[in-house]
Amino acid sequence: MFEGTIGTVVATLRIVRLLVRHSDSLHALIDAEMRHILPQLFARLNHPVAAVRDTLCALLERVAALAPHAVCFPAIVGATQLIDRSLMYECCRRVVARLESLYPELVADVSDFVKELQRINMLSEERWTFVLSNLDHEMSRRIAQIEAEKAKTLANDYLTDEEKEVIVKEKTRILYAMVSI
Known part of the structure; x- marks a missing residue:
């Protein structure tokens, strides 16, 4: 512990000497x-x-x-x-x-600039929110359409179970392909 105190004093004295000389x-x-x-x-x-x-x-x-x-x-x-x-x-x-x-004018100008950048950034976020909500609505509509087509196909008495399964898979593939375009 004594050496640590001596080391601190020596370092402090060196810093003071550096400050005084230069x-x-x-x-x-x-x-x-x-x-x-x-x-x-x-x-x-x-x-x-x-x-x-x-x-x-x-x-x-x-x-x-x-x-x-x-x-x-x-x-x-x-x-x-x-x-x-x-x-x-x-x-x-x-x-x-x-x-x-x-520099009051500089601070006022830069503050206005920062506020405008934050506003522009918010506009971008709002735009993404709009796009994502529209995509969510469109996907919900497509899923409902797929479910309706599946129900119609499964209700058809003239098709075998294998034919119904093939038709449902094909309709689902077609409707999902429209989303990825």
Whole structure:
């Protein structure tokens, strides 16, 4: 246990020394180069530790101030998807609030764009619902037609059981073939 504490202190001192010696270049690196790893940063916003999330949010807010075009869309999308992402949602709301204070027109335009994309996506889903319900209705009608034809054929007294079976199979095949066309 003592070695773990010493190891932690040594690692912390090395990080502090790195920050003191190279603060100018690290500051530029954090501000300019972090936008290249934005997807990874946003993916980590669901981290269970609040301190990690706060650090990532602060970093994203700094990047948003310098490169709003790179952060705006993923932050707004994350802030509009409340389901199953409560931790990420709060961080994205913070980033969007920061962006709104700096670039209100950009946030408004991107928010409208995201809403329109969601509306278009819903239209596609509605279209599929309509198509599938029509197919369901058509299949139900065809199955009822097959059952009616089967009942007529089986009620015919002039045919043998083998002939009835062949006729029922052929009618069923013909009606199902019409569906697959």
